[in-house]
Amino acid sequence: xxxxxxxxxxxxxxxxxxxxxxxxxxxxxxxxxxxxxxxxxxxxxxxxxxxxxxxxxxxxxxxxxxxxxxxxxxxxxxxxxxxxxxxxxxxxxxxxxxxxxxxxxxxxxxxxxxxxxxxxxxxxxxxxxxxxxxxxxxxxxxxxxxxxxxxxxxxxxxx
Amino acid sequence: xxxxxxxxxxxxxxxxxxxxxxxxxxxxxxxxxxxxxxxxxxxxxxxxxxxxxxxxxxxxxxxxxxxxxxxxxxxxxxxxxxxxxxxxxxxxxxxxxxxxxxxxxxxxxxxxxxxxxxxxxxxxxxxxxxxxxxxxxxxxxxxxxxxxxxxxxxxxxxxxxxxxxxxxxxxxxxxxxxxxxxxxxxxxxxxxxxxxxxxxxxxxxxxxxxxxxxxxxxxxxxxxxxxxxxxxxxxxxxxxxxxxxxxxxxxxxxxxxxxxxxxxxxxxxxxxxxxxxxxxxxxxxxxxxxxxxxxxxxxxxxxxxxxxxxxxxxxxxxxxxxxxxxxxxxxxxxxxxxxxxxxxxxxxxxxxxxxxxxxxxxxxxxxxxxxxxxxxxxxxxxxxxxxxxxxxxxxxxxxxxxxxxxxxxxxxxxxxxxxxxxxxxxxxxxxxxxxxxxxxxxxxxxxxxxxxxxxxxxxxxxxxxxxxxxxxxxxxxxxxxxxxxxxxxxxxxxxxxxxxxxxxxxxxxxxxxxxxxxxxxxxxxxxxxxxxxxxxxxxxxxxxxxxxxxxxxxxxxxxxxxxxxxxxx
Numbered sequence: 001x002x003x004x005x006x007x008x009x010x011x012x013x014x015x016x017x018x019x020x021x022x023x024x025x026x027x028x029x030x031x032x033x034x035x036x037x038x039x040x041x042x043x044x045x046x047x048x049x050x051x052x053x054x055x056x057x058x059x060x061x062x063x064x065x066x067x068x069x070x071x072x073x074x075x076x077x078x079x080x081x082x083x084x085x086x087x088x089x090x091x092x093x094x095x096x097x098x099x100x101x102x103x104x105x106x107x108x109x110x111x112x113x114x115x116x117x118x119x120x121x122x123x124x125x126x127x128x129x130x131x132x133x134x135x136x137x138x139x140x141x142x143x144x145x146x147x148x149x150x151x152x153x154x155x156x157x158x159x
Numbered sequence: 160x161x162x163x164x165x166x167x168x169x170x171x172x173x174x175x176x177x178x179x180x181x182x183x184x185x186x187x188x189x190x191x192x193x194x195x196x197x198x199x200x201x202x203x204x205x206x207x208x209x210x211x212x213x214x215x216x217x218x219x220x221x222x223x224x225x226x227x228x229x230x231x232x233x234x235x236x237x238x239x240x241x242x243x244x245x246x247x248x249x250x251x252x253x254x255x256x257x258x259x260x261x262x263x264x265x266x267x268x269x270x271x272x273x274x275x276x277x278x279x280x281x282x283x284x285x286x287x288x289x290x291x292x293x294x295x296x297x298x299x300x301x302x303x304x305x306x307x308x309x310x311x312x313x314x315x316x317x318x319x320x321x322x323x324x325x326x327x328x329x330x331x332x333x334x335x336x337x338x339x340x341x342x343x344x345x346x347x348x349x350x351x352x353x354x355x356x357x358x359x360x361x362x363x364x365x366x367x368x369x370x371x372x373x374x375x376x377x378x379x380x381x382x383x384x385x386x387x388x389x390x391x392x393x394x395x396x397x398x399x400x401x402x403x404x405x406x407x408x409x410x411x412x413x414x415x416x417x418x419x420x421x422x423x424x425x426x427x428x429x430x431x432x433x434x435x436x437x438x439x440x441x442x443x444x445x446x447x448x449x450x451x452x453x454x455x456x457x458x459x460x461x462x463x464x465x466x467x468x469x470x471x472x473x474x475x476x477x478x479x480x481x482x483x484x485x486x487x488x489x490x491x492x493x494x495x496x497x498x499x500x501x502x503x504x505x506x507x508x509x510x511x512x513x514x515x516x517x518x519x520x521x522x523x524x525x526x527x528x529x530x531x532x533x534x535x536x537x538x539x540x541x542x543x544x545x546x547x548x549x550x551x552x553x554x555x556x557x558x559x560x561x562x563x564x565x566x567x568x569x570x571x572x573x574x575x576x577x578x579x580x581x582x583x584x585x586x587x588x589x590x591x592x593x594x595x596x597x598x599x600x601x602x603x604x605x606x607x608x609x610x611x612x613x614x615x616x617x618x619x620x621x622x623x624x625x626x627x628x629x630x631x632x633x634x635x636x637x638x639x640x641x642x643x644x645x646x647x648x649x650x651x652x653x654x655x656x657x658x659x660x661x662x663x664x665x666x667x668x669x670x671x672x673x674x675x676x677x678x679x680x681x682x683x684x685x686x687x688x689x690x691x692x693x694x695x696x697x698x699x700x701x702x703x704x705x706x707x708x709x710x711x712x713x714x715x716x717x718x719x720x721x722x723x724x725x726x727x728x
Contacts, residue, residue: 015340016340019289019291020277020289023278023281024281027281027282031282061467064467065464065468068463068464069464071463071464072462072464074285074286074306074338074340074341075340076340077339077340
């Protein structure tokens with residue numbers, strides 16, 4: 001574990017939903033030189049809390065420090081270093097209208113997604129799946145010359 | 160009761176029992192100053208710079224153990240205070256700093272004297288608040304004081320927009336706080352404590368490694384009891400000077416970059432480090448892979464993030480030093496103190512081999528002599544503050560500190576200009592005590608305007624300037640590591656110190672001999688006025704021992720010794 005450098009990790013941080021709390025969390029990462037690979041944040045329904053999911057990299061000692069430093073922030077309730085988790089990520093890909101639509105539909109369907117919008121000049125496909133599969137989908141989609149790819153951050157929940 | 164936000168600020172300060180506030184008014188904080196004018200619950204000291212206001216509140220807090228309070232205006236008032244916040248943050252000092260802010264409606268418009276105070280101070284405060292409504296002001300003030308002093312203490316900034324200080328509303332100061340996401344651990348896990356005690360009983364060469372946390376938790380009596388009961392030798396960090404007491408035979412001295420030989424060797428050879436509120440700072444450890452290489456580590460710290468941050472820890476104990484040691488003591492009734500006898504003897508021999516020493520002179524005052532002389536003349540009674548540099552290290556090495564909170568210096572951030580305003584704060588807290596700022600000809604100029612403050616309020620702080628006409632510590636590194644290229648460290652051009660002190664309402668003394676030193680100090684203490692003692696010292700004296708940065712603790716550059724034949728070796 002100690003020598004597994006730069007291992008990918010997902011952390012959930014439950015915080016008080018108040019102004020500048022996200023800035024406190026991201027400033028901590030920037031100030032102490034930790035990486036943020038992706039970040040999602042949204043209020044937890046029916047509560048005064050928010051859930052932040054951070055995808056990061058680091059060895060065991062760095063991860064321990066990140067967890068402890070996050071805990072030190074006053075508005076942080078809980079830090080979960082995910083071990084056994086279900087994680088999902090979402091991506092939207094925009095193709096020009098000339099692209100073979102059945103190819104795109106089939107491709108998105110293979111990754112549990114589909115076409116979510118068709119306009120006069122473009123088609124938008126959506127996939128929400130495990131981060132690894134989302135990555136594969138993007139690689140496959142790139143063969144069809146997409147005009148835009150928007151990837152969301154990871155959300156995770158402990159199993 | 161109905162009152163304005165400005166009045167609420169004053170009422171909260173009074174409710175918290177604060178007797179002295181240090182500050183500097185300005186546009187955005189004027190309503191609060193208007194209320195300060197009307198009240199009688201606390202005094203306000205007008206420093207001549209916002210940085211000095213925060214350092215003075217900091218010195219007050221370090222001397223008393225209570226929360227220090229400073230007040231500044233928005234924009235430049237706040238940015239001037241940032242160094243003070245960072246200084247307190249690095250040394251875990253409880254402060255509440257109240258800053259004015261532009262009115263809520265102007266925030267984000269680049270208004271006059273607007274700056275994002277909570278954004279700037281985020282990494283150098285324990286927590287900060289931008290007050291967004293009058294309703295939340297009493298709660299925030301209560302939380303600020305609570306957060307400052309609880310857990311691992313630290314500075315808290317409360318940034319208050321001007322319109323909130325004007326608005327009138329109902330005031331009820333809360334009796335308690337409710338912050339569900341903040342629950343510091345004080346007690347220490349019993350099972351972990353038992354394991355640690357077991358390790359102490361099994362060790363052959365244990366060592367108490369005492370840090371500033373022992374001062375902050377007011378644990379010195381318990382720590383001394385722990386040492387005496389177990390007869391385990393102790394080393395102190397820069398921040399812990401005074402915890403064991405200079406006369407304590409179990410105290411080896413200060414360890415680290417400028418630690419003495421026995422302390423650094425003890426840390427290099429120990430088989431069990433018992434860390435009491437220390438944080439393994441790089442100035443203490445030197446090369447990490449060689450630090451306490453043969454030792455298991457017991458780490459007692461109230462901040463879990465300090466544990467295993469830099470070294471692997473075998474017995475982590477999250478808790479307050481005083482409470483954990485209190486639990487340990489009865490478990491150590493049956494400890495066999497003879498077990499560590501051989502270890503104590505080894506360390507005694509180390510100390511005899513290379514004691515903390517210097518070569519004195521009859522021609523020029525040696526800085527170490529000056530410190531030791533101060534110790535002889537004012538000793539246990541005085542509070543000693545310092546700036547940052549050679550004089551700070553000489554003071555830490557040679558002054559006979561006898562109790563915690565007697566030694567006040569900026570350890571973590573290393574802030575030049577800290578000593579004088581901190582001395583003003585300490586003297587205000589303890590007017591009956593002699594307060595001496597040991598400083599250098601570089602540092603003192605960084606807050607020299609405070610001569611005016613000290614003179615105006617009759618705060619008779621004695622500034623002993625160990626004057627080598629150099630930015631001494633940088634010069635020392637240039638001598639050792641930069642082939643004597645003295646880049647921008649020669650301070651030969653100097654003010655007339657005596658005249659400078661006099662011009663601001665104080666007294667000055669030029670000291671070049673030992674007799675003049677004694678006479679000046681005696682006169683300074685009798686005059687009861689702020690003063691400068693300008694002491695000309697040996698220009699090229701170095702702070703030794705020294706562990707070059709990043710080197711192993713046992714590789715020390717040692718001071719020259721006088722051998723039996725009278726020659727310097």
